[in-house]
Amino acid sequence: MQGARSSAHLLLLSCLCAAVATGYPFRMPLDLDVTPRVTVLTSGLQGCRRFHSSAVNYSTMFLEVDSEHLYVGARGAVFSLNASDISAGSALTIEWEASPKQKSLCQQKGKNNKTECFNHIRFLQRFNSTHLYMCGTHAFSPLCAYIDEKRFVMSSEPEEGKDKCPYSPTTGYTALIIDQQIYTASQYEFWSFPDIRRNSPSPTLRTEDAPTRWLNEADFVGSALVRESLGSSTGDDDKIYFFFTERSQEQSTTHSHSRVARVARVCKGDRGGHLTLQKRWTSFLKTRLICSLPEFDFHFNMLRSVFVMPGLMPQDTLFYGIFGLEWKNVKASAVCRFSLSEVQESFQGPYMENQDPGSTWKEYTGKVPDPRPGTCITDALRARGINISTSLPDDVLNFVRRHPLMSQQVQPFDRRPLLFRKTTDYTHMAAHVVHGLDGQMYHVLYMGTDEGWIHKAVEVKDQLHIIEELQLFEEPQPVTNLLMSTKQMSVYVGSPSGVVQLPLSNCRRYTSCYDCIFSRDPHCAWNGSKCVDVMAEANRSSLIQDIQHGSIGCEMMQYDIVQRSRSVRVGDDVLLQCELSSNLATPLWMLDGREVQGYDLNSGFRTGTDGLLIIEARQDQSGLYTCHTVENNIKVAIVTYNVTINLDLPLPPPIDPVRSISSILPPSTDQPSSEGPPSLPNHSELLSPRNMEAMYLSLITILGGLCVVLTVVLVYVGFCLRAGSRGKYSLRAAAAAYPSSKKSMRSRKQHRSSSHMELKTISIHCNGNGICNGVSKYNGSIQDGGFLQIVPGEGHTSFNKEPPPPAPPLPPTPQHTCDIPSGLSATLPSVLRRMNGNSYMLLRQSDSESTSPLCYSFSEELNRILEKRKHTQLLPRPDESSV
Numbered sequence: 001m002q003g004a005r006s007s008a009h010l011l012l013l014s015c016l017c018a019a020v021a022t023g024y025p026f027r028m029p030l031d032l033d034v035t036p037r038v039t040v041l042t043s044g045l046q047g048c049r050r051f052h053s054s055a056v057n058y059s060t061m062f063l064e065v066d067s068e069h070l071y072v073g074a075r076g077a078v079f080s081l082n083a084s085d086i087s088a089g090s091a092l093t094i095e096w097e098a099s100p101k102q103k104s105l106c107q108q109k110g111k112n113n114k115t116e117c118f119n120h121i122r123f124l125q126r127f128n129s130t131h132l133y134m135c136g137t138h139a140f141s142p143l144c145a146y147i148d149e150k151r152f153v154m155s156s157e158p159e160e161g162k163d164k165c166p167y168s169p170t171t172g173y174t175a176l177i178i179d180q181q182i183y184t185a186s187q188y189e190f191w192s193f194p195d196i197r198r199n200s201p202s203p204t205l206r207t208e209d210a211p212t213r214w215l216n217e218a219d220f221v222g223s224a225l226v227r228e229s230l231g232s233s234t235g236d237d238d239k240i241y242f243f244f245t246e247r248s249q250e251q252s253t254t255h256s257h258s259r260v261a262r263v264a265r266v267c268k269g270d271r272g273g274h275l276t277l278q279k280r281w282t283s284f285l286k287t288r289l290i291c292s293l294p295e296f297d298f299h300f301n302m303l304r305s306v307f308v309m310p311g312l313m314p315q316d317t318l319f320y321g322i323f324g325l326e327w328k329n330v331k332a333s334a335v336c337r338f339s340l341s342e343v344q345e346s347f348q349g350p351y352m353e354n355q356d357p358g359s360t361w362k363e364y365t366g367k368v369p370d371p372r373p374g375t376c377i378t379d380a381l382r383a384r385g386i387n388i389s390t391s392l393p394d395d396v397l398n399f400v401r402r403h404p405l406m407s408q409q410v411q412p413f414d415r416r417p418l419l420f421r422k423t424t425d426y427t428h429m430a431a432h433v434v435h436g437l438d439g440q441m442y443h444v445l446y447m448g449t450d451e452g453w454i455h456k457a458v459e460v461k462d463q464l465h466i467i468e469e470l471q472l473f474e475e476p477q478p479v480t481n482l483l484m485s486t487k488q489m490s491v492y493v494g495s496p497s498g499v500v501q502l503p504l505s506n507c508r509r510y511t512s513c514y515d516c517i518f519s520r521d522p523h524c525a526w527n528g529s530k531c532v533d534v535m536a537e538a539n540r541s542s543l544i545q546d547i548q549h550g551s552i553g554c555e556m557m558q559y560d561i562v563q564r565s566r567s568v569r570v571g572d573d574v575l576l577q578c579e580l581s582s583n584l585a586t587p588l589w590m591l592d593g594r595e596v597q598g599y600d601l602n603s604g605f606r607t608g609t610d611g612l613l614i615i616e617a618r619q620d621q622s623g624l625y626t627c628h629t630v631e632n633n634i635k636v637a638i639v640t641y642n643v644t645i646n647l648d649l650p651l652p653p654p655i656d657p658v659r660s661i662s663s664i665l666p667p668s669t670d671q672p673s674s675e676g677p678p679s680l681p682n683h684s685e686l687l688s689p690r691n692m693e694a695m696y697l698s699l700i701t702i703l704g705g706l707c708v709v710l711t712v713v714l715v716y717v718g719f720c721l722r723a724g725s726r727g728k729y730s731l732r733a734a735a736a737a738y739p740s741s742k743k744s745m746r747s748r749k750q751h752r753s754s755s756h757m758e759l760k761t762i763s764i765h766c767n768g769n770g771i772c773n774g775v776s777k778y779n780g781s782i783q784d785g786g787f788l789q790i791v792p793g794e795g796h797t798s799f800n801k802e803p804p805p806p807a808p809p810l811p812p813t814p815q816h817t818c819d820i821p822s823g824l825s826a827t828l829p830s831v832l833r834r835m836n837g838n839s840y841m842l843l844r845q846s847d848s849e850s851t852s853p854l855c856y857s858f859s860e861e862l863n864r865i866l867e868k869r870k871h872t873q874l875l876p877r878p879d880e881s882s883v
Contacts, residue, residue, distance in 0.1 A: 033422045036455060036469035037519065037584050038509070045470060046506050049087040052498030053077070057169070059480040060124045061494050062132075065487055071132065072499055073121025075169075078134060080152050083488050086501045092152040096121070098139035106139035116140065120169035123184075125177045131155060133177060135165035140190075142167060162188060164199050172219035174242065178268065185220040185242050194218035196242055196266065196281070205272050208280050212354075214404045218246040218262070222306035225268070226340060228314045229378075237376045238268040241343075243289075243306040243321070249361050249405060250288075250352070259326055261289040261303035263319075263343060263410065267376035267389075274390040276397035282389045285374040287346045287406040291323040291336035291417055300334045300417070301326055305428045309443070315341045320445065322426045323417075333426040335419040335447070335464060336412035347374065349408035363407040369393070373400040419457065419464035425450040428482040430491065434458075434522035437534065437545040442522045444504075446491050448479025454493065454502065458522055460547060467521050468509075472500050489535070507531040513544065513554035514636050518582060520550040526557075551632040561626075562639040569646055574614040576641045578627035585631040587612075592623040617645045 053074075060073030063083060070081040080092040098106075098119040106117035116139075123135035123144070132147040142161035145154050166173050166186040173186040185196040194215045198205045207214040222243045229237040241263055248260045264286035272279050292299040300323035309318045317340040325332050351373075353364040371381055373396050377389055386392060412418075429447045436442050443459040452473040457464040472479075472493060481494030484504070493500040505523030508531065510516040516524055516531035525534050525543035537543060544553035568574050578587055589596035589605075589612045598607030604621065606613040614621055625641040 034419055034464060034466055035583050036466040037582050038468040039471075039583060040468060040509070041471045042474050045472075045502075046508065047503040048472075049085055049501040050498055051079070051081055051086040051091065051501075053079070053091075053093070057120060057480070057496050058494045058499050059169075060121050061481045061483050061492060061499070062124045062126070063483045063485055063492065064126070065485060068488070070483075070492060070499075071124055072494070073124040073134060073136075075118050075120050078121055078124065078147070081499070083485060083490070083492075086492070086499055094147065094152065094154065096136060096145075096154075098141075102139040102141055105141070109140060111140055116169060118169075119143075122165050122169070122173055123175045125175070127177055128180060133182070135161045135175075137165065137167060137169050140167045142188075163197060163204075164188075172221060172244065174220045174223040176223050176225060176240065178225055178240070183223065183240055185218075185223060185244070187218075194220070194244075194246075196264070196284070198270075203271055203279065205266075205270060205279060205281050207284060208277065208401055208404075212402050212404065214284055214286070215244075216247045216249060218244045220244040221303055222308075224306075224308040226308070226310075226314060226317055230314070232379070236269050236378050239265045239283075239376065240268060241265050241308075241319075243303060243319075245301070245303045249354075259301050261291065261301055261321070261323065262286050263289055263338075265343075265347065269377055269389075271389045273392065273397045276394050277401060280401075282392060282397060282400055283374050283376055284400070284404055285347050285406060286404055287343070288409045289321065289336075289338065290409050290411050291321065291334050293417070293420075294415060300324060300332075300336075304333075304426065307429050307431050307445075309431055309433070311340075315339075315344075318443075319343070320429060320431055322429055322447070324425060331423050331425050333419075333421045333424050334417040335426070335429075335445070336417050337459075338410055338412055342410050346406050346408040346410050349406055351403040352405040352407045353403055361405065364403060369396045369399050371396060373397075373403065414462045418459060418462065419466075426455075427479050430482045430484040432484060432486055436522050436547050437525060437540060437543055438547065440547075442547060444522060446482060446484060448482050448493060450478040451476040452479060452495060454479070454491070456505075456521075458520060458547065460520065465520055467519055470502065472502075473497065505533060507533050512559050513557040514559075514631075514634065515581065517544065517546050517553050518550050518584075518631050518634075520547045522547055526553065528557075549632065551634050561637050564639065564641050566641055566643045567646065568617055568643070569648065570617060570619060572617050574617050574643065574645075575611055576614070576625055576627070576643070577611040578639055580609055580629050580638075582629070582631055585629040588628040588630050588635060590626045590628065591621075596625070614643070619645050619647065621645055 051072075055074040055077040057075040058072055062071040062073075063069075064071070065083075068083045070083045070086060072079045072081060076095065076097040078094040078096065082088045082090055096119055098117065103113065103117045107113045111117050116137075119136040119138045121134055121136045123133070125133060126149075127133040127146065130149060132149055133144065134147060135142060135144040138158075138161075142165035143158040144161035144164055145158040146156055147153070148155040164175070164182060164184050166188055167190050171187055173184070175182065175184040175186075177183075181201065182199045183197070184199060185194070187194045193209055193213065194217065196207050196215070220242060224241050225238065226241060227235055227238045229235045242265070243261075243263050245259050245261050248258060250260075264284065266281050267283035270281055270283045273282050289303065290299070302324040303321055304324050305322040307320045309320065311317050319338040319340070321336050321338065323334045323336060351364040351368070352361045354361045371384075371386065371392070375381075377386060381387075426447045427450050429445055431443055431445045434442050434444050445455075445457045445459070445464065447455045447457065449455070452471065452475075454470045454472060455466050456468050456470070457466045459465075473495065475497075477496050479493055479495060481492075483492045484490070485492070486504070489504045491502045491504060493502065505521060507516070507521070507524035510519055510524065510531040513526045513531075516526045522545075523533055523535065524531050525537070525540070525545040526532075527537070527543055532543070534540065534543065534545070546552045566574060566576070576589075578589075580587060587607060587609060589598065589607060596605055596607070596612065597603050598605035598612060604615050604618065606615060612625065612627070622643055622645045625643055626637050627639050627641075628635045628637050630636075
């Protein structure tokens with residue numbers, strides 16, 4: 001049994017290593033990926049305000065709710081913005097660049113003169129009622145300064161900041177000002193160890209390095225003050241929590257991780273020891289945060305960001321953490337929630353110890369000194385004569401020095417993540433509580449990604465439902481900071497290029513009752529005619545909202561259904577479009593009340609998220625087609641099509657070629673035509689100089705026009721050949737290359753996904769026997785009857801300011817052209833696969849046609865096309881879904 005378990009672990013480890021080595025996107029054994037319901041691109045953002053300047057790297061933000069100011073620290077500058085509208089022209093600026101001398105010294109240290117040798121603002125908070133305090137890297141020589149808030153200028157000369165601010169702009173760092181005392185955590189100098197410090201005023205404190213190092217290559221991401229003192233005016237039991245990732249000290253037979261997530265705490269009233277732990281923390285303890293999928297024995301060990309949500313009582317405080325994987329080339333994120341009571345229970349549990357610096361840490365089973373090591377000085381200890389930490393006994397302080405790590409690990413709520421996202425790296429988050437119309441309180445989270453997207457999610461039944469994803473920038477860039485204000489009803493997002501202000505919700509986006517209910521947005525509700533913001537409504541008794549299920553409340557509501565008509569000929573291919581606004585919805589087509597089965601190859605239908613394709617229409621396929629969207633087990637009709645399939649359509653009147661040619665010639669003026677039909681001119685009249693001149697002019701005109709047409713065709717063919725040499729075409733352009741491919745499924749709006757497909761161009765060659773083969777330009781192999789080959793991409797998404805122009809359709813070659821008798825059915829895929837919840841990707845082509853297409857000459861093909869167009873009936877008012 002033990003051998004089988006070990007073999008299974010080795011097999012799982014081998015699979016994970018192989019996936020990492022090949023760079024293949026990580027796939028969980030169980031599909032736990034959460035798909036955002038709605039995708040909104042930059043062009044669709046509403047109520048968005050932006051601020052940017054000549055500075056870059058807007059990574060530090062501080063929001064003053066009462067004064068309605070947003071303070072932003074960037075590279076070489078600090079800004080004061082109007083929190084209600086950051087785009088207003090009233091921004092105040094403090095320029096604070098590193099001196100040329102300091103930049104030169106930075107370069108001499110071997111640092112990058114394009115990124116590191118600048119003054120990056122890393123710390124910006126309120127110091128007292130009149131001043132702010134800020135610190136910057138100052139080209140690897142940190143400085144700090146006070147800001148006069150009223151005049152928004154530096155109130156004094158900068159002071160030394162190497163003990164308060166890291167040297168590098170990318171080093172993990174967190175800082176707080178509490179009661180005019182500065183608490184920081186970072187690796188300050190590039191040759192020092194990570195440290196948690198209280199810098200000013202005295203006494204200054206820091207963590208211990210020997211004989212037991214308390215921090216091991218720690219990378220800090222956040223900190224928070226939790227006022228745990230109940231009934232105490234001095235806050236004697238208030239603690240400061242620090243969150244970080246560090247190199248693991250534990251070694252066990254079941255888990256072995258190089259890095260683990262931690263939470264550490266110190267008491268706000270700590271003053272250090274008298275002789276032992278002098279100028280060191282006497283209350284420092286740390287423990288491990290677990291965020292994992294226990295059924296798969298899989299752990300997210302890298303802590304990226306933390307948001308602390310205070311509760312009504314200190315024990316109700318919650319910690320939301322964003323976790324990632326240790327493998328840098330695998331993108332995935334998980335969100336776990338922890339309670340303060342679970343953290344406190346861990347710090348009250350057993351300690352860990354190691355006898356020697358190189359030995360394995362294990363649980364301490366000996367006697368624990370009294371008072372308990374790591375506790376704060378409270379009234380209970382003062383009653384025993386211990387009034388300050390310097391009065392603690394030496395045995396307690398020695399125990400703290402050697403036992404900083406706790407044995408009991410902190411598990412997340414429900415012992416599993418609230419959210420898991422493949423191919424997404426979350427960077428920062430913010431959250432707040434919204435009261436639903438059902439009387440419950442819902443936690444709404446805003447999470448920024450490394451590519452500049454914001455995901456808005458609500459916690460329902462201990463899981464996160466992503467309401468929407470918003471693309472903030474056309475060019476991908478990471479979200480470097482995220483703040484939220486319920487007073488301003490705004491979310492503030494920092495990035496390398498600027499600051500973006502978004503409304504907490506945009507209920508106007510939902511245009512129907514079902515769309516409003518399906519969103520499950522606690523901010524939004526249906527008032528009978530439109531989707532409104534709940535906070536803005538005084539009378540909420542008639543509002544409709546269903547956050548728990550997202551399905552109840554719209555049964556009696558009337559709504560309009562789009563009605564359209566189609567009239568086509570037998571044998572044509574008909575595309576009936578039906579766009580679904582939700583990524584979680586699936587389409588359902590009904591024909592005269594019966595469900596359309598569009599997955600069987602012989603059914604004559606193909607279904608996708610963007611419409612229904614009728615292949616080689618038959619008369620028995622006429623009728624009323626209705627497209628429904630199915631979401632949360634609710635079926636809602638969107639559009640109807642009244643399709644009429646005729647055996648044949650009326651033909652246009654035939655063209656008399658003799659009359660057409662004679663219309664070019666000028667009428668004869670030699671003889672009057674007062675009576676009867678005009679007679680044909682005799683031979684001598686035709687050879688008259690006047691008529692000969694007219695004929696020559698006509699022939700020259702015709703030949704000149706033909707030359708122009710041929711020139712245009714040759715230029716066009718040359719352009720297409722050059723475009724074809726690039727080897728990539730869109731599906732629509734490739735399908736349009738052949739006359740018989742009359743229609744193609746319109747692609748759904750492109751989802752921002754890490755997977756894409758590459759279409760290999762295949763040139764058509766016809767041999768002398770009239771057989772056409774597809775020869776791949778990509779690998780040179782011959783594939784019969786195929787025109788497109790789809791290759792899975794590597795997972796990189798590109799965001800351009802302007803979408804690339806579509807590839808032009810391939811024109812027929814001057815010598816030969818090929819036609820497929822079966823029309824679009826020979827080029828449409830026989831298998832459709834759901835990708836990322838909102839689109840279908842083509843996997844392979846239909847192999848129902850085994851015969852190769854026939855080849856025709858250029859003139860024959862042109863005649864066939866013209867003849868075919870004569871049978872096409874044009875609708876008097878075609879709509880946008882006509883093909």
